[in-house]
Amino acid sequence: LTNALFDIREALGGGFEYYSARVVRALLKERGIECDIRVNITLPIENYKEIDIFCPDPLVVGEVTITLRSIEEAKNQIEKLKSSVSVAEKFTNKQVYFKFLAVEITTDEVAKYLLDKCKEEGIYLIIGREIK
Numbered sequence: 001l002t003n004a005l006f007d008i009r010e011a012l013g014g015g016f017e018y019y020s021a022r023v024v025r026a027l028l029k030e031r032g033i034e035c036d037i038r039v040n041i042t043l044p045i046e047n048y049k050e051i052d053i054f055c056p057d058p059l060v061v062g063e064v065t066i067t068l069r070s071i072e073e074a075k076n077q078i079e080k081l082k083s084s085v086s087v088a089e090k091f092t093n094k095q096v097y098f099k100f101l102a103v104e105i106t107t108d109e110v111a112k113y114l115l116d117k118c119k120e121e122g123i124y125l126i127i128g129r130e131i132k
Contacts, residue, residue, distance in 0.1 A: 017064045020102035020126055021053050035060055049087040058097035061088045068106040071113050100124035
């Protein structure tokens with residue numbers, strides 16, 4: 001049963017969430033920060049909010065998605081991250097230290113949009129691969 005659940009999580013993209021958490025943990029460690037990063041947590045605020053990647057101290061919030069095929073989907077994902085940051089800040093009563101968006105697969109066009117928008121918004125961007 002455990003193996004079956006693990007296979008389902010991997011098939012649904014859970015593997016990329018854990019990969020993203022490891023990348024962020026390593027980035028923070030390079031800055032001299034140890035962080036207890038958690039994956040897929042639910043905060044009991046605003047009718048319960050699920051956050052893909054979360055660390056309470058320092059406050060780290062990340063959203064992870066498997067594919068973004070359009071700029072509209074990218075905009076929605078950035079708004080989802082902003083909502084997660086807002087909820088996490090209310091829950092912890094702290095200001096976010098590090099926020100990021102991880103996308104496993106996207107198009108060149110969407111990747112270019114994300115690079116510009118994330119830089120503008122102070123969001124660290126992780127892109128697995130770009131397709132044409």
